[in-house]
Amino acid sequence: xPMSRIALIILFMSGEIMSGETWACQCIPSSPEDDYAQAEFxxxxxxxxxxxxxxxxxxxxxxxxxxxxxxxxxxxNTSELPTTxxxxxxxxxxxxxxxxxxKRLLFGSIRWNSLYPSPCSQGFSDRxxxxxxxxxxxxxxFRSAAAFCKSEFVSMVxxxxxxxxxxxxxxxxxxxxxxxxxxxxxxxGSEHLPVEIRIDSNHGDCANLEIGQQIILAGEVSHxxxxxxxxxxxxxxxxxxxxxxxxxxxxxxxxWPWI
Numbered sequence: 001x002p003m004s005r006i007a008l009i010i011l012f013m014s015g016e017i018m019s020g021e022t023w024a025c026q027c028i029p030s031s032p033e034d035d036y037a038q039a040e041f042x043x044x045x046x047x048x049x050x051x052x053x054x055x056x057x058x059x060x061x062x063x064x065x066x067x068x069x070x071x072x073x074x075x076x077n078t079s080e081l082p083t084t085x086x087x088x089x090x091x092x093x094x095x096x097x098x099x100x101x102x103k104r105l106l107f108g109s110i111r112w113n114s115l116y117p118s119p120c121s122q123g124f125s126d127r128x129x130x131x132x133x134x135x136x137x138x139x140x141x142f143r144s145a146a147a148f149c150k151s152e153f154v155s156m157v158x159x160x161x162x163x164x165x166x167x168x169x170x171x172x173x174x175x176x177x178x179x180x181x182x183x184x185x186x187x188x189g190s191e192h193l194p195v196e197i198r199i200d201s202n203h204g205d206c207a208n209l210e211i212g213q214q215i216i217l218a219g220e221v222s223h224x225x226x227x228x229x230x231x232x233x234x235x236x237x238x239x240x241x242x243x244x245x246x247x248x249x250x251x252x253x254x255x256w257p258w259i
Contacts, residue, residue: 041115151220197227
């Protein structure tokens, strides 16, 4: 998980290191939609067991066995997430602290068939509803107005066809053909929107559209392809008429994670 998310602060006082801790770790505040977009997995887990391996009183490895209660995001073509978190060496200050019997919301990456949660996962239980909404809508920005304003197109589509594209025997891209049922926003001067979407396989559940599925997508148009924003999110009571009247100047432009 990107270390740029973690601020490392060295504490000195009178030229001496205090309290025996050289490094103190503090997570930079971030939005749940950014965490969701950057993570390979997002899951609420229950810590069932902790196994510690020691050699001569030195902690060599610590393995946490977890049960997934709610999976909000996982890599594409993955039906299940690993159930272990393996850490090498004794606990460090800049590290996620887990205990047996604890329920936690974790996000991060997957390495060597083990979860590698971000140290910044802790204390985010208040974000459960946000992640739940993101999963349901395949998006990471929960504000409909923001998604509408930042997109070149917004359209209700039906997925007509799905083609898995392989390279070297591995899935590397999915190609979707869609039919536009209702177009709520399109680039200036465009009479018709493209009907093809190509999504790289490493973009998790947001790439798992299914034939026959109807969904509101938002994003940009590039090289006669729809480029879908993973941050597009619209509720079931989506009202395009009211959103079209939104003052978009209040939404600060930022780089979107296009997929």
